[in-house]
Amino acid sequence: GEIKQVIEQTLGIPWVNTIAADRHGDALYADITATPNVSAQKLKDCAPSAPAAALAASARIYVLDGARSACDWDAPGLMPGATMPAMIRTDYVANSNDSYWLANAKAPMAAFSPLVGPAAIPQNLRTRSGIIEIDRRLAGEDGLAGNTFDIEKVKTMLFWNRNLAADLYLDDALKVCEASPTVTTTAGKTVDIKAACAVLAKWDRRMDNESVGAHVFVEFWRLAQKIPNLYVTPFDPADPVHTPRGLKTDGETATKLRAAMAGAVEVLESQKTPLDAPYGSIHFAVRGDQKIPVHGGEGGDGVLNAQQARWNAQASGYVPYHGSSYIQVVSFDAKGPVADAVLSYSQSADPASPHFADQTWLYSKKGWHRLPFSKADIAKDGAGPVLVL
Structure with a gap:
């Protein structure tokens, strides 16, 4: 206290x-x-x-x-x-x-x-994802050993890169795809959504660098989530973690869901982005002439490891501009704090510096740096020159 x-x-x-x-x-x-x-x-x-x-x-x-x-x-x-x-x-x-x-x-x-904040309203999917992951861990139902947290389990959970929106809604969206694989847009254009739906059906529903189909879902859900009266079960303040849930898959809602999928296909076609591109090949940080794959995804999609990105035509990819930056996991042993961390955007803005992109690559590979705490560890780590301001 x-x-x-x-x-x-x-x-x-x-x-x-x-x-x-x-x-x-x-x-x-x-x-x-x-x-x-x-x-x-x-x-x-x-x-x-x-x-x-x-x-x-x-x-x-x-x-x-x-x-x-x-x-x-x-x-x-x-x-x-x-x-x-x-x-x-x-x-x-x-x-x-x-x-x-x-x-x-x-x-x-x-x-x-x-002025402090709202209560009893729908929570963002990232909030729901975090609570779901915590509940699964405490129940021992997430595939990891035991039912408690330690530093390695937390690091795994942070970089699991699950997309909760996909876990909740993709199966319903695929049913709509199967019912009618072509869409006529309001502009009169016929769009084939069969290939996009096939890619999504095989997607692992993660935002990992190797994941195929992640970007297709991002573009689809960007449009689909705006559809009015979308959910079978609306938000219930008595069950805020698990509502709203289920997509309506009939009538006007089904038509709008197919239109959203067609919209995603058109966006990706206009960008010349392959539907089956591995996520890290088109979602990356630009450091000089390097394109460093960046895992993680839209927080609004329920990805704990949030990485908000915009399409960058010059780089021909989605370039993150906001999200997971300084990430630190701390535990304690008999000697004191044990801290692993990574700075996703790296420490230096100087292209000539060895620290211009090193931690971005470390983050890309889901790596961590053990931070020195004791005087001996700090000395061993090799402090740089003193900078006098």
Whole structure:
């Protein structure tokens, strides 16, 4: 509870979540940050206009009427730390760039002011993926030994590169493909989706460098997830990890799913990207004249190892621009911390430096660097020259 007490008292964390564990097996989650002390009711009552109020739902931007003193922030100005979301558990806490609500899916938190974050709403697929992986590990159902975590198991889980959207929805999408392998677009063009569906049927549903079909699914799901009333079972706040689920595969929804597959085929054809290209051959980091395969995928698709990428016509590939960067896994032995890490984008921006691309290659191969901690290990590691600023 010491960390929780300190952040409650100082409110020194501007916006990020805090997660910590101690030697006794207690795990802390806290979203205790410098946040205006304004209730949900005041946010609603003090919106100066209908357009201002609409920003809350559309962009989580809140506007208060500055002409009314009743709309001032409540004393003491910032929300007291002791009243903000926090929990200490002995099983787990987690967060994957979502709100505080499901830090532990077995104990969803009560709603706080919307300024802290939303509750009881659909979670992003990365949040759901993280909780599913944790539950499988604790149940001993993920194919790894035992039912606890250690440094090697965590590293494996981080780089499994499972695509939860594919695990949940691809089988339904393939049924739609099989029913009608050609699509006539709104522009009157006939698109054959049979080859794309065949590639997806054989895909391992991972975002590994060797995976064949990953990029086809990314382009398909980018379009398909926007279809209204898509799911057989809609979101249920009582089952937020496993809903929504199931794609509707009949009627207008089936037509739109086939259109999404046709759209993916057209995108890939326009880029001259083969449907059966290994993922790492078209999803890479550019370092000088090197194209370094990058595993991982869209966080919105439920890939824990998130790598957001854009098509780069000059490089003829998808080039990541945001996602897993500094990755660290820490455990403790009798001597102290044991930390393995990798910096996916490498440490130097100087093309002449030996560290311009070395860790990007290490990341590409799912490698790790053991960080020195003791004075002896630091000396053995060979510190570089002292840089005086």
